[in-house]
Amino acid sequence: MLGRPPAEADLQRHLRVTPPSVHQMLLALERAGLIARQPGMARSIKLLVEPEHLPILRPVDQQTVKSSVQRY
Numbered sequence: 001m002l003g004r005p006p007a008e009a010d011l012q013r014h015l016r017v018t019p020p021s022v023h024q025m026l027l028a029l030e031r032a033g034l035i036a037r038q039p040g041m042a043r044s045i046k047l048l049v050e051p052e053h054l055p056i057l058r059p060v061d062q063q064t065v066k067s068s069v070q071r072y
Contacts, residue, residue, distance in 0.1 A: 005045040 006014075011022045026045070029035045038044040 005043040007043055 008019065008022045008026065011025075012019055015022065017025075026035065026037070030037060034047075034049050036046045036048055
């Protein structure tokens with residue numbers, strides 16, 4: 001990431017969630033007016049919130065994987 005917008009795959013790895021979960025999260029953030037994206041353009045996420053209004057992120061537990069898919 002380092003100075004450029006993340007790809008959905010970057011977010012998936014960092015948050016340890018499934019690709020559809022990341023996509024739905026981005027759609028929700030966009031609908032809420034918190035981010036903007038350009039359709040068809042990779043790494044086009046633009047943050048519309050001032051950084052000082054964001055919480056400080058802490059590392060995710062390496063053993064925790066969140067998924068909306070039911071296991072069998």
